[in-house]
Amino acid sequence: MERKNSIQSIAWNIFLITAGAGLFAFGAKAVLVHHNFIIGGLYGSCLLINYKLDLLSPGIFYLIVNIPLMLIAYAQFSRRFFLYSLWGVISVTFFSEFITFNLNIQEQLYAAVAGGVICGTGSGMILRSLGSGGGLDVVALVLNQKFNFGVGKFFLLYNVLLFSSALAVYQ
Numbered sequence: 001m002e003r004k005n006s007i008q009s010i011a012w013n014i015f016l017i018t019a020g021a022g023l024f025a026f027g028a029k030a031v032l033v034h035h036n037f038i039i040g041g042l043y044g045s046c047l048l049i050n051y052k053l054d055l056l057s058p059g060i061f062y063l064i065v066n067i068p069l070m071l072i073a074y075a076q077f078s079r080r081f082f083l084y085s086l087w088g089v090i091s092v093t094f095f096s097e098f099i100t101f102n103l104n105i106q107e108q109l110y111a112a113v114a115g116g117v118i119c120g121t122g123s124g125m126i127l128r129s130l131g132s133g134g135g136l137d138v139v140a141l142v143l144n145q146k147f148n149f150g151v152g153k154f155f156l157l158y159n160v161l162l163f164s165s166a167l168a169v170y171q
Helices: 002-030 041-053 058-076 079-098 108-127 136-147 151-170
Strands: none
Touching: 002 041, 002 079, 002 108, 041 058, 041 151, 058 079, 058 136, 136 151
């Protein structure tokens, strides 16, 4: 009975990560990129860099930036967290590369709300699993463990810097 629950738990977590990554990437690619919007976190940084430099797609850049973070996750956290997070990074990258849909929302306010809701729902689904979507989750958890720096505080600080940079770049 315990083995069955364990397998169901693994399947459920993989489902949450995969579906959440798909929804997150859908919100970013079907809504946000069509208005040159960014989202918070590391993926938002990748979007901003893509808009300005156009060197790599945001998904590929996200994958590359996550390589050292996944090495840290492997060294610092459980094997389960590492494997689920690695799957999250791969899923976000995969969906980001292959989703080309456009919801065609013309009004920027509606696009911002729709993109935020869709991406936020996807992120929430990933966070309900026992892993992460990669990115800054690993950094935030390391800072929390080593220096007792709050996860929420880290994300707030990072996103204030990210959106301030975006504001400076767009002016």
